Amino acid sequence: MLKNRIIPCLDVKNGRVVKGINFVHLKDAGDPVEQAKIYSDGGADEICFLDITASNENRDTIYDVVEKTSKKCFVPLTVGGGVRSVEDISKLLKCGADKVSINTAAVQNSKVVAESSKKFGSQCIVVAIDAKLNGDKWEVFTHGGRNNTGIDALEFAKKMEENGAGELLVTSMDRDGTQVGYDIDLMSKISSKVNIPVIASGGVGNLDHLVDGIKLGKASAVLAASIFHYGKFSVKEAKEYLKTKGIPVRI
């Protein structure tokens, strides 16, 4: 039986790990390579690096981090943030990333998703959707949550599937950093709309939120940062808890 995945996410800036509250106030907290190794040794099903300010700054540090991490961690490594072009994707994959997540570029130029999934295979193309509720629909945001595109998130999700995305990483902008739980409504609606796996993100504050993301949000995988990063729970504790709730996990 296929297991639901737990994916710790490390926000990286200038080669160092940080985690923002609503993407703004950043705290410096560690070396990403060591952190990733701790996670993979602790049973993380995948590791995710998000280069949070990559859109505006020198990106070379992330390549170095990816290269070093991929020589130490033998679980899938997803890297996102500031990925603009097929060349960026190619470079990250060469450094040892297994999947690349595309956010702003997927909105601005849908060809990037189509071309890269054709060139490298759908299995390594993740489209990251940052969505915020506006009235009765969710709208897609880009540039690390700064720009509202007005695009309907559900329709966008379907379009990305058609363009060849292998997975969708869905983040609720309303919930990110709040620790009040995933936006279950958003997750379940997108998950029902597409036939590719959905990774839920944004808002995890306790282990029941992970359970809800899978059971109610119908996500194939759950991504979280703060609860793992600041030592509130270990990945192992999270998995054991999910198991007691009847969720299939790899232990």
Add this chain to the structure above:
Amino acid sequence: MNVTIVDYNSGNISSVINSFEEIAKDKVNIEVTSDLNKIKSSDKVVLPGQGSFKSCVDALNNINGLVDTLSEFAIIKKKPLLGICVGLQMFADIGYEETETKGLGWISGKVSKIDNQNGKYKLPHIGWNEINIVKESKIFKNIKNNSHMYFVHSYEFIPEDKNIISATTDYSSNIVCSVEKENIFGTQFHPEKSDKIGLKIIYNFINL
């Protein structure tokens, strides 16, 4: 000993290289090349593969003499070869991804899309799934039945001769996830991404 990872522009092979180098340390020489002479003189060959069946077969055919060299290595000289993911799928006679494409024909069978049962199963099949070992395989030494391996694929290899199947995994149906036919080995899952247990499979292949 020389182990060659065939580099034929089949997508991302960094993780395969990293994992083999991790296991080989300084004891085994890992070559990453499409050089025909180096392949001929190596002791073992790893055939990775990402992307579509068609794109991988096309990439193999694009390198003059590569298919013949690999066939000579695996079929005539019967030296150990490990196919990973689409590398395994290409052993088949035919694949149906994108368009009907002829495979290497080393193990009779076809590669078809996994039946998602009208959307009940998401595709790609991504994540950790248990392997059900149905036959002893040299690469499963010290690997417990029902171990978790990392999968990412939408197509499955359906061999004609079921005796070559060494493990299956349950997703929509019993999907063939490992084969052993004499000197030819293949895994649909990614040992290079399957944590310590996956590295053990790589260790077993290197130490055949």
